[in-house]
Amino acid sequence: MRKFALVFLVVMVPMASLAASGSGVELKSMEVRLNDTRSLQNGAKLFVNYCLSCHSAEFMRYGRMAEDLEMPVQLVEQNMIFSDAKIGDPMTATMPADKAAEWFGVAPPDLSLTGRLRGPDWLYNYLISFYVDESTVSGWNNIVFENVAMxxxxxxxxxxxxxxxxxxxxxxxxxxxxxxxFEMETEGTMSAEEFDHAMRDLTNFLVYMGEPAKLDRIRYGMFVMLFLIVMFVFAYMLKREYWKDVDVSH
Ligand code: HEC
Structure with missing residues (x-):
């Protein structure tokens, strides 16, 4: 019983406080597809173009991303690195953290582990829920993150x-x-559907960054299952061979 109480404290309390930090809005669900390489590539492209100026992802290196997402190193070097970082370097924000904190009032947090901390549903809803609000400093607000500084x-x-x-x-x-x-005030370059797709891809990428090894595990998992099936056939044949001369009837 004591053990249960401890587990409850360790697991449920942080979860409850995270949930409470939302605004109680019902979240639309978002299906994570880590084996969809095209989606992850698109998410990575959006991430380096629109997020990396303010947010770092210190636990992710450009090279690892290139390898995992099957993107040629040269393409990543030429099109996805906007600082003087090398392919083996971690993805560091171009804006210095102290400057960003000064400008926005809050330092943009590192996004390496946000996928795990917030979960895909929250992230996806956060990305589609910015709205115009003249009463805030930035002129923006967010349905799932009230008075956000971003x-x-x-x-x-x-x-x-x-x-x-x-x-x-x-x-x-x-x-x-x-x-x-929501009501649209001015249109963007993407249709509502295109934007929705793009934000699902970006969320997919953020979730991948939270645990890159999961991609490997999915791939290894397939091999392991295949191996076990093949092994089973051989093991069964071997067993039949061993036991064929043994008379177990008495
Ligand atoms: C102009 C700088 C800037 C850019 C660019 C930017 N952000 Fe932010 N972001 C911030 C700031 C500042 C915060 C902190 C907000 C707060 O705590 O009120 C933030 C917070 C967040 C959070 C919430 C983190 C948490 O768990 O509290 C997420 C998620 C996030 N940003 C994702 C993104 C993504 C994805 C992009 C790219 C599409 C992006 N941001 C681009 C400045 C930026």
């Missing part, structure tokens, strides 16, 4: 959307605002 860096792709809220009665007789829907 501006909507993908405006060009998604366009500008506004959030429409409705009021609902609270238990204590007062009223509170509940998110109802």
């Amino acid at each position: 501006p909507h860096v993908l405006t060009e792709l998604q366009g500008r959307q506004r959030a429409v809220f409705r009021t609902e009665p609270s238990e204590d007789g007062t009223e509170h605002k509940v998110f109802d829907r």
Whole structure:
């Protein structure tokens, strides 16, 4: 019983506090597809182009990414490294962290492990939920991360959307605002569907970064299963061979 209580404390309490840090909005679900290399490649492209200026991913090296996502080293060197980093270097933000903290009030956190910390559903919803809000410093707000210090860096792709809220009665007789829907103010270069796809790819990539070895495990897992099946056939034949002259009937 004591053990159970301990497990409860260690596992459930951080989970509950993470969940509480959201705004209670229902999250749309996002299916992670780590064996979809095309999707991961697209996610990586978006990540280096739109996120790496502010966020680092210190646990990920360009070379490892190139290898895992089956991208030629030369292509990565020429098109995906915008600093003077080498292919073997970790992915470090181009903006110095102290400068970023000064500008945004909060330092943009390292995104290596965000996939694990926040989970795919939260990340995907976060990326599609920025809306115009004149009352904040950056002019942006986010449905799943209230008063976030990050501006909507993908405006060009998604366009500008506004959030429409409705009021609902609270238990204590007062009223509170509940998110109802988004309304597009100006269009972006992508259609709603294209943007949705792009954000699923980006989330896929963020989840991959949280645990790159998982890709290897999926690949090895296939081989191991195949090996076991083949071994079983041989083992069975061998067993028949050994036992064929043994008379077990008495
Ligand atoms: C202009 C700088 C900037 C850029 C570019 C940027 N971010 Fe951010 N991001 C921030 C800041 C600042 C925060 C901290 C927000 C806060 O805590 O209020 C943040 C927070 C986040 C968080 C929340 C982390 C957490 O768990 O609290 C995620 C996830 C994130 N960014 C993802 C991205 C992705 C993906 C991109 C690329 C599409 C991106 N960011 C581009 C500045 C930036």
